[in-house]
Amino acid sequence: MARTIVPFGPQHPVLPEPIHVTVTVEDEIITDAVPALGYVHRGLETLADVRDHVQMIQVVERVCGICSMIHAACYVQGIEEMMGVEVPRRAEYLRVIWSELHRMHSHLLWLGLYADAFGFESLFMQFWRIRERVMDLMEATAGARVIISVNVIGGVRRDLDEDQCKWVLSEVEDVEKQIRQLQTTMLNDYSVKKRTVDVGVITKEQALELGAAGPCLRGSGVAQDMRMTGYGAYDDMGFEPIVETAGDCYARGAVRFRETLQAGEIIRKAIAGLPEGETSVKVRGRPKGEVITRVEQPRGELMYYIKANGSKNLDRLRIRTPTFANIPPLTAMLPGMELADVPVIILSIDPCISCTER
């Protein structure tokens, strides 16, 4: 059999961001895959040396363009824990609402890109059409479409009044209805299944050993979701993780699709239980110590390690993003598959490269 090395990326029609994978194929079957990064490395972690710990909120929001709010929520959660700040319950609820809106729009974005990867253009357009309404929801409630910048140390900057809550509820319901209309296409369609079932399989043991995170892990049958730890107001949401067992691209897609609908449910619960009160507390002083915080991003578990010494700038800020954890599993998914499946498999981990390289 002839051995050929095919460079995949960094520029490829299915890739929203640059990642390079050196794929070794024998005829059409992949035998080896080696990823290479470094096309969008910015070194944002070192910006902590020149920006103070409050300004860093806006910096960490820009680690990822899609789940920016959740990055900031994780960061402020860590700083609050270090400083012993008691965040008002209303602020925690509002953080949940915006987090879930972010999850919704991120998953819709991914579902669209995924449909594009297996060549289903009309499905792609339809998902993005729905996503636009979620973006409008965020702009109307928080002031911006993606980088909504609502988190401050000690709470949130914006509040939702009663009219807005009602409007959000009705919009979310409508969005859910539209997503449900696509459920049969996404989960039962012949051509979708043909491209995704039994493609890029990763077993439960492999996923755990390779440190997979998020839908990659849950798609392989491991019920692990940081929201189960009940950070913020998630302890009141009665959260149950969504798990699929097959471990293939279809399972990962199904997890994300169902999570999109679940996000709507959580928003409804959060708005129904939204407590009265302040949205932020005044925080004085500077953080000192070291802390690890973890939250669940649309792509999986996000971990921040923060070390501070009581001065204006942080000592060390380390961000471990979910895609960073999902790249080793990707190298295990590819061997044995056909070259034509590479785009679908790479997309199935929901790669966010600017997150990965920071």
Added chain:
Amino acid sequence: MELECTTITRETVVDEVTKMKNDGYRFVTMSVVDLDEENVDLLYHFDKDLEVVNLRMAVPKKEPVPSISGVYFAAFLIENESKDHFGLEFDGLVLDFGGTLYLEEEVQRTPFCKYGVIRKDAEAAAEGTA
């Protein structure tokens, strides 16, 4: 606030990590913290049933660290990253990008070191003159 950590050394790191793997822990990541001009802290983070377990190891920057990528393959990425950012050397790295995972070959600085700048090839040069 202090972080709960088990302190390990360079001699025991591979054994400790292997023990973690046998206990069914999932490798989350590793953090490198610049301590002073000479030393860095390596923190290994593991997860089991939503609980984080940390291992801490202080090492001098100039000396190579045993790689755990032989135990947890997933560690190759973060070890390569640390090599880029802090100029650390890892012994037995299964997939070695040679300090070019993020950076270009001509970059000689180790950008994440706060205290002074060490050259990646400083060690080789020092050995050459000695």
Added chain:
Amino acid sequence: MAFMTPTIVKNFFGKPATRMYPITTREPFSNARGELYIDVKECNMCTLCARACPAQCITVDREKATWECDPFECVYCGVCVDVCGRKCLHQHDQYRAPAVEKFVMHEQGEIKKKPKKEASDSA
């Protein structure tokens, strides 16, 4: 493909999802964070905004009482608006229109508390 057909047919005969931008534009949301502007008459040149800005795009000169902002560095986060003690910083509800050349917003404020400043200068 069959499951998708009703949606496609509906979209085909329905209203388009997009607008004929820039001929028709959507009403901006009332509290969206857009272009930054300053009511410089109210400003007392305290430099709080310049120090808080994460993008460090604001420069305030107390001596000359000038307030400068590089609108192309601004990230529309609105932190300066929050910290302003005199509430003289505001944001429009729409983004700044694209421009072909970069420029710096330059505002000349009144030089207040003159006697005190002269005293400190001579000292």
